[in-house]
Amino acid sequence: MKLHTLVLREIFERKSQLLTSFLAILLGITVIVSIKNITYYSEQAVAREMDSLGANVLVLPKSSTLQDYYAADMQGETIPEEYVTRLAMSDLAGLDNLSPKLSLPVELQGKTFTLTGILPKNEFQAKAAWGGAGIFSRPVGCGASVGMMGSTDKKTQARKRVIETLEDSEVLVGADVAGKLGLKEADTMDVLGKTFSVTAVLPQTGTVDDSRIFAHLHVVQDLSKKGPVINAIEVIGCCQEISNGLVEKVNRLLPDAKVVTITQIAASQININRMMSNLSLMFLMIIMFVGGASIANYMYANVFERRREIGTLMALGANSGLVLRIFLLKALILGVAGGIGGYVIGTILAVVLGPKLAGVNVLPMPLLALLAVGISVLLALVASYFPARRAARLDPCATFQEI
């Protein structure tokens, strides 16, 4: 005879009474696990999609329109380059990369192209699709913010190293430009009266970028004679931060600029993720109330039903601490079983339904097992504590028929 023998025997003897409470906690944990699991992989999918599209937030002049996302910097209006500094100096979380751009139409051999001034590393980091160019490595994940003008920290040093790589006389050309002008690496070309050497020909992207010639931002500013201005700042914002109001925060920081995002993706997929996250929270609250109430109700009934047995144990020498442990151990077993069962069923549901509901492939997340068991055990213990305490304080005289 051990404590767990006593508890397990009672559970199996009266399992039908326990069933409702067990199902309440099992279903609750199942739903939480499956939603959390699907949400996680859905967020990952959105993050990957955002990443593959490059910049997902644009800072533009107030008067510009956004008819073509990829040509948003070609409308002639400008904003001060100082905005880049302001963004970089801010403490806004989720600004993964900043790419200021200034674009000018140029005519070469009777064909119109776009000369775009960039701060090189920023530009390349922002364009995951250009990874094949092999010049710069692309940052992974959020938080790899670039430096700002005039700063002396490590980020600025990183930026300077990049500037040294793309000299004032160097250009990168898009695939269409190279094709139409017959350019290849190490060739030279004249643009607006200045001679550049072609450092690299960029792979085809299928966007307006294929018709661009990229030069250093400050060189393009000199050629345009417009001063230290830019047409747009492309920003890679973390998906999660965008959903948490990053755009509004950037808007507050730069009230004279227009801040837009890829609404089709950010609005729909992020909204789905937010909805899933809210659903998960809602289910957590429901399980806390319904599951907790069900367990507490069952435990009170169980204590009432077993009062003679508790009195007998006390008559035989059991102290109140032991009686408390008997009921809390029962709650612990209920919680662990509900948590593990909920994790297993929830994971199976997520893996099976994930592709159908959210269009993403879902894999099991072992970390969720800890969350499931943690919530389940905590809930069972909290809900059972007061009934268990009542049992521990029972009058052992209930054992006898008369007083």
Next chain:
Amino acid sequence: MLKMENVSKTYRHRGQLVTAMNGANAEIPEGDFVCIVGPSGSGKSTLLLMLGGMLSPSGGRVFLDGQSIYDLDSNGRAELRKQQIGFVFQTFNLVPYLSAIENVQIPLYLVGADNPSQQARAEELLTRVGLADRMHHKPSELSVGQQQRVALARMLANDPAVILADEPTGNLDPETSQQVIDFLEEVNSEGRTVVMVTHDPRAAERAKRILRLDRGAIVSEKPGRKTRHTAA
């Protein structure tokens, strides 16, 4: 060994003051076999509960081996019961989902005995009460007589010095009652003190002393048949 000094117990029930014990005094020396008789509501079970440290008196004191029981806290009294007192009840109070042997093991588990010694002792006791072939039966699979024998085995598990029996024959047929009283006599002859509450005059006659309780006070005491025979 057991001593009650001017013990009283009052409580309120539906607004009315009820007196369950009213200045009871008793002394029960070691090895005694005392029967407590009296009409229903006279305070017999209350007295037994008080001797077992399960119901604190409103006034007076109860001693076990010179120790004032109710000067101990509830855990101290539980410890005292665990080490020195064996209970047996009219309705047996077996744990319904445990087998006979597991029921007998409970007091042994409570004193911290390991599993093999729990099992050995429980088997020995169940064999002694004639239930060697029913050890793994649940109470619902046993007759009432067999259930009371399991309760008797459980009562002896921790080798208690004091046995408190609350109408142990109340639910039994005459033949089984006889066996239970025989058994209590047997454990008394081993030197244990037995205090038994009963309505059954024939069972009471088997004690060394009979205390009559009325309205919460001991109103008379007479020797049992056994004592009379010994004296004769």
